[in-house]
Amino acid sequence: MTTEAATAETATAVSATATGGRAAVSERAGRIPKGNLAELFLLARERGAIDLAVGTPGAPETPKPLVEEAVRALRGGVNQYELPHGGADIRRRIAESFTTPADPDTELTVTVGGTEALCVALFSLVDPGDEVVLLDPYYENFLGAVELAGARPKFVRLHEPEGPASPDWRLDPDELAAAFGPATRAIILNTPANPTGQTLSAEDLERIAALCERWDVTVISDEVYANLVFDDRPHLSVADVPSLRDRSVVVGSLSKSHAISGWRLGFLRARPELTRVFRRVHEITTNGAGAPLQLAAGLTDLFDAASLTAAKELSQARDETADILARMGLTFRLPEGGCFVLADIRGATDEDCRTFVRRVLEESSVLLAPGTPFFADEERGRNYVRVAFNRSPQILAAARARLLP
Template sequence: MAYSTAQRSPVSSRAAVLQGSSLGELLLLARRRHAIDLAVGTPGYPEPSADLLKAAADAMQAGRNQYDHPSGDLLLRERIAETLTPGADPHTELTITVGATEALCVALLATVDPGDEVILLDPGYEQFRAAVALAGAVPRFVPLHPPTWRYDPADLAAAFSPRTRAVLLNSPANPTGRVLDHTELDEIAALCERCDATVICDEVYGTYVFDGRPSLSVSEVPGLAERSIVVGSLSKSHAISGWRLGFLRADAVRTEALRRVHELTTNGAATPLQVAVGMAALSMDLRIATEQMGRCRDMAQTIFSRLGMKFAPAEGGCYLFADVSSLTGGQHGGKQFVLELLDEAGVLLAPGAPFFADPARGEQYVRIAFNRQTDVLREVEHRILGG
């Protein structure tokens, strides 16, 4: 039997299209210059509670250091179920994952086949595009229009096709700070019902919704609730991003499939950390944390609007998405502006272009993380505005 001698790539086509974080090089520069990092969403506020840290140590000392059930510690699932609206069955509808990143990949792998289409709003979290590619699916982008970052209903309807298998949402959104409202979710529900598509919604910032607006989960929306997978996380709400604790919420049939994929990817999250969160963390007063995060948002909006940036107020989450064209004169893009601000003031922001399917659309935008302590934001104000 003759074999081809043509050289083949040592990596799969799926892996070949994946790219590393667009912030890697900038973060190295920022660390060398001891800059203030407002680029990544790693929480600087709130801080993990002392009770939570003690609970983790106690769980380890008590011997909870081996595998737990792959679906997650039951007490933690019960505690999470108590926080959800509407409530969820912790036995059949919740799965603990290794952060929201694994949850997202598991949700896609359990829902779509190679060649299926997944609808995404654009701009959006850049990891969404990579996760869709890793699943072998085809992205269909629906443009969001500045400054309010809403879609045109005609564009949304046009994105659906007989090949549509899923819609991937994020509310509150990274990077725009938008919170999808009931009208938008009803529109998406009607289209998903027509095409028998699943909606996968990343709700990791759902704790932080501002100005009295409701925090609306897809699990509360008729037409979406019965065809939804919610991606959740404790990373931002409890400031434990390094613990890698996320979760998936879905109906019992979908959950069975999610758990099978989850078992093959990680077999489960860290046992003592799950036990600790179940015992301690969910007793935190998240209302107080949200009020303080709103004050952080207000500080950041005041600082950067005084600098001359233009943006819609963040409705939720922990980011501002700002137009810097009035500061650049349109002569150069957001990345050059970010480098100049880093050089001149020692403050690092994230360039906006990587959040767009077509990076040219994002050349004049930057993302600003405001989940920081107030003294850090005051230092940012001093560095960029003086006084």
């Protein structure tokens, strides 16, 4: 079943609960795909399994100075509202971390994680019926956010590597161009990407820029893994590309790079005219992120490149995870960034991904994520699993022992 069919089926089921001729919930809410990992995650927890499915950081370790600053802020009475668009210190720190400068006063908004940032951007930029381009495979929350905004997704297939010399998850220029049209209002990018680990090249971004210019489209670029790029590659933001700078929105987060996913600290970067709108929508949705946590992040030096050791630590975890998966008979491209490997299971089994994931859980007590939720066409995703490697060396060693007895 395709993702479009699944969401339509959900909406029909919800409509069937209507009373008095009206649906119980909105059409938009009914189209949101249901979560795909909840059942497996609960089963894994019951069995005490090692979780390599979700991206909740097990590494790097949450920086102790950050925790101490948060405790100090709480005990010091910083327990009321901060400015809705974010404290001055954290906005300044975030702005200083960019390669291309941003004005912290007019171009940055602190949000309740990257998820709220994405939703605020979509609610501000698209109307019901508009089209939003998504690269496929994609982070599954992208589709839910597009549906909630009332927009229609237009998928552009990233082509699988065909051999050792083939490019990673290739974007076909003609297929990309065909996805744009008069109804297109935005394209969502993710670099480094979940689930593929791919980073978009300067050539990719220039090609996208030309299409956005032609059709007057805004780029929403999820760059929550900007600090997790490996092998000495620099992170290339859409804000670093002159032809995209004024028509782009950057979604960022501290969740993975600083191992504080529970703090829910994200941000939006955009030109001042858009930022003013984003801040109004943000005030209506959440009114602001946690004040003491913002203060803690703003008072530490953890945005300085020299202190961000997560990329080095996770590159080692990536290589360890890659060795485990290769020994299991899975094939994949080594991620260029992020914290996930998207692995093809066909070299190890004839099973579909859900059957394979459940069998691995039962036999080895290790949880992997089935690939189908990350693809518009479930049939295409049935051959893949996603594996999170932002785990400690001890956890990965235990996973190796269970998966390769």
